[in-house]
Amino acid sequence: MPDIIQLLPDNIANQIAAGEVIQRPASAVKELLENAVDAGATEIRLLIQDAGKSLIQVIDNGKGMSETDARMCFERHATSKIHQIEDLFRIRTMGFRGEALASIAAVAQVELKTKRAEDTTGTYIEVENSLVKRQEPVAANTGTSIAMKNLFFNIPARRNFLKTNASEMRHIVDEFIRVALSFPEIFFSLSANGQEMFHLEKGTLKQRIVQVLGNQYNARLVTVQEKTDYLNIYGFTGKPETAKKTRGDQYFFVNNRFIRSPYLNHAVMSAYQEMIAPDSFPLYVLFIDLDPAQVDINVHPTKQEIKFEDEKIVYAFVQAAVKHALAQFSVTPTLEFDLDPNIQQLDAINKPFTEDKQEAATTSPLFKNFSQKHQAHFIQPTNKSELKHWRDFYEGENNKNPASRIQHPEAGDQPSAAGSQGEKKFESLLDQLRKEEQPTGSITLHSPLTTHNPQARLELVISEQAPLSQLHNLYIVVPTNRGFILVHQQLAHERILYERFIAAATDKAMATQRSLFPVTLQLSAQDAVLMNELMSDLNQLGYLIEPFGNQAFVIQGTPADLEQGNEKMIIENLLEQFKHFSSDLKFSKREKLIRSLAWQQAIKPGTSLSDKEMRRLIDDLFQCRQPNVTAGGNPTYIEFKRDYLEQLFKR
Structure with missing residues (x-):
């Protein structure tokens, strides 16, 4: 019998691996934007056609790549960030596995144009089905432009599973917002089918939140800022009135990386306890910075699910930081009363407080109880006969409306027919x-x-x-x-x-x-x-x-x-x-x-x-x-x- 086990061709192996990383156009958007951030760009532009099915292009002004690096970046596990196994526990960059561009090149037609500041010319490369089709020098600005065309052109079954353009575009916008919120010091823009959807100028985190989520939050954000030896927490939460009946805008970032964590979300929700309705959800954009050795980000291919070495202490810090912020900015629930216009007509307001009235007030037992020492717990002797008037008033009112009295059948009374x-x-x-x-x-x-x-x-x-x-x-x-x-x-x-x-x-x-x-x-x-x-x-x-x-x-x-x-x-x-x-x-x-x-x-x-x-x-x-x-x-x-x-x- 002949041997039946054989190695897969590189292009098929890359397509299989791409299924974990590139699940839809939004997955490619995330990877390309993070690469641009890692390249040190201060301006990043995202261009989309046909909800990413026809074109996803990211243009940045980062440091660019040499001719050799431009060719190597499409190889699997080609990375500049990992040299030894210990480096996995010191990761502070967004990408590090060297899988993104290799996965993209396996399922799309890719055009790369890149140039370093010290080079006179740039490099242009075309890749299709993991194979380099063309490579030549080209005039280019410093930075990198990578265009990904016809996603899943060589895997029709995967392309058929994509949703409608509007649905896929929503996922792209979500990924764009997550990266844009992480780096407010970087300019970002997003254009879809020739129309600019986002134009986010560089600024502070609060300015970026308002740019992305809307001007209605400008005066409704509470600053969160806690520094400890173990970790730092900073960002913003919404005042209680911004809470929505359905889960709203909620973002957690660990070392500038967006994560999903129901556990930490519970910590925030518990900080709002008794301040918002149990079925409401507050706004928050919170960042946690801590030693990368305390976090395992290599849990999932999308890197949105992570593990903390001590998640209980992180939970406690998040809960305490949000509680402290809400208390510090006096947004705990308070009772507010509007002045009744009828109060202005009362004698105490209209009539003057004459000397006779002042003397009568200051000699009253009630005034002495508040103004003299050792009177706080003193009870003035009361003439029991004075209570009779109250008893008569109470019983008289009840006698006028017998139906309002509650009588037990055993006392001989029958329940009233009136009601x-x-x-x-x-x-x-x-x-x-x-x-x-x-x-x-x-x-x-x-x-x-x-x-x-x-x-x-x-x-x-x-x-x-x-x-x-x-x-x-x-x-x-x-x-x-x-x-x-x-x-x-x-x-x-x-x-x-x-x-x-x-x-x-x-x-x-x-x-x-x-x-x-x-x-x-x-x-x-x-x-x-x-x-x-x-x-x-x-x-x-x-x-x-x-x-x-x-x-x-x-x-x-x-x-x-x-x-x-x-x-x-x-x-x-x-x-x-x-x-x-x-x-x-x-x-x-x-x-x-x-x-x-x-x-x-x-x-x-x-x-x-x-x-x-x-x-x-x-x-x-x-x-x-x-x-x-x-x-x-x-x-x-x-x-x-x-x-x-x-x-x-x-x-």
Whole structure:
């Protein structure tokens, strides 16, 4: 039998290795930007065509390469940063493995132009499928320009797995922002399809954060600065009012390298405890500098997952630094009171404080308790007869309204029949439940049982005459022939909207009501890319949105059944919800959008509903294909049967 084990050709081995490093265009952007930073560049420009599928080009003014280095940089494991194994534990540069350019050259057509300051001419190299096709001297500026064309041209299967242009562009923008935030002292620009998206001048870290995340954060950032013998922590966190209901802009950098760390994120969240709502997420851009020997960055090919030698001490330092910063800048919660205009009309304000009144005030026992020594705990003897007036006042008020008194049956009193409006509604509900016959003028609704048998069905008969009751402006009590159901108004509305949006997305588009006064929406670069991705689906769902210049959009119309006036807030919240909606679940873009819209537009807790609105909601709910649960699996209502209620009262 012949031998069957053989070495892979270099180009195939490089393509396999490239799969770990270059997963999508954004992966190449990250590697090329980090190489430019390591080259000592002070100006870095990123050019993108077709979301990186056609072109990714990075131009820098760094130190450039010699002719030999330019040829060697495309070889696997060719690096200038590692000479012995100990160097792995002293890494302070961004790239060091020598895999990036070799991986890029294995899956794209690459053109390199580079020149050192001391050289009269530069070097031009073309590489395709890991093979050098052309090399020649060329006139060039000091620095390096590397263009990566036709990504995955030689691996069609990998190219087919790429997402839409808008989706891939969002990933590119994310990588660009991470590198730009790490090095505010470097000028960065990003142009996509000939249009400049970012123009970030050199400046301070705060200036860079505001440039990238938006001017609204300029006065809402809190400085974090803690220096210890073990590590240094610096950066900015947002004031509590910047917290969002969904995970917002949160960045951790260790030795200027962006990392993902749920563990450290928990440290920051714990520092905000009791300052923001439990389901809110603060903004932060935090940098941790420590000895590279204390960190293992060689855990993952993307180098975004790292290990600390002592993660508990890092956690404690991060938590303490953020807490100290928030306390130092007095952004802990405070109570603020607005002056009531009626106070200005009180006698104490309007009438003069005469000498007689001053004398009467200073001779009072209350004044002496505060002004004389050893009076703080002194209790003035009280005439017990004075308490009688208070007893008479209290008992007299209660006697006027016997229903407000709480009496125990064992004391011989019977519970009062009178009560609040809510009690009357509940009594009416009980009367309805006592009736055995089916009420006249009723409607019959069929709904799947929320039991272990999904095939079983129950028949609910809801009277059109029996009153519906709203409880806590959150639940709707609906009498039925079997007892009653307790409907969660928000979750029920979510199910209604979800099925309505599903139908619109797959069949007939929803009707659009044009706005008399179109609203202009100015978005960040990331959100503008996301809006371009979602625009066609939003149009299908009744939103008429059109581009309006650089990162601006105009809301020309909204769904016909949606109340106008808060279009801007709805779209902004929708984008934020979409970006961070169940990232661990593999939903399609359209499914995420529909669920986000249903959540955004559903009736919120605390909304008071009229009887007509409640009935419309109940009718719409039981017209749904699956009325008993939301798309996320939460129950929309709970049924209370009559026999169960009787058992509660031991009847």
